[in-house]
Amino acid sequence: MNSLSTGDxxxxxxxxxxPVILANLTVPMVGIADTAVVGRLPDSRYMGGVAVGAASFSxxxxxxxxLRMVTTGLVAQSYGAKQIDEVVA
Numbered sequence: 001m002n003s004l005s006t007g008d009x010x011x012x013x014x015x016x017x018x019p020v021i022l023a024n025l026t027v028p029m030v031g032i033a034d035t036a037v038v039g040r041l042p043d044s045r046y047m048g049g050v051a052v053g054a055a056s057f058s059x060x061x062x063x064x065x066x067l068r069m070v071t072t073g074l075v076a077q078s079y080g081a082k083q084i085d086e087v088v089a
Contacts (some may be wrong), residue, residue, distance in 0.1 A: 027057075027058060031058065035054070038050045077089055
């Protein structure tokens with residue numbers, strides 16, 4: 001039986017999960033970048049628009065995030081079962 005030490009297990013999990021972690025960290029950065037740019041404008045209405053837009057984008061991204069999570073699992077199962085026709089469908 002192949003057993004992994006705790007350090008090896010953490011290293012494998014981190015090597016698989018870093019793209020998702022990075023993607024999840026970049027979502028709020030969009031709002032931060034927009035706020036930094038629009039914050040230099042003279043009227044505060046622009047900042048309100050960015051706040052509404054950033055909140056809407058984040059909500060949309062997280063609400064529909066289940067689609068990418070579900071499809072990733074389905075594709076991984078099909079790939080593991082060597083059902084390539086299901087993977088490319």
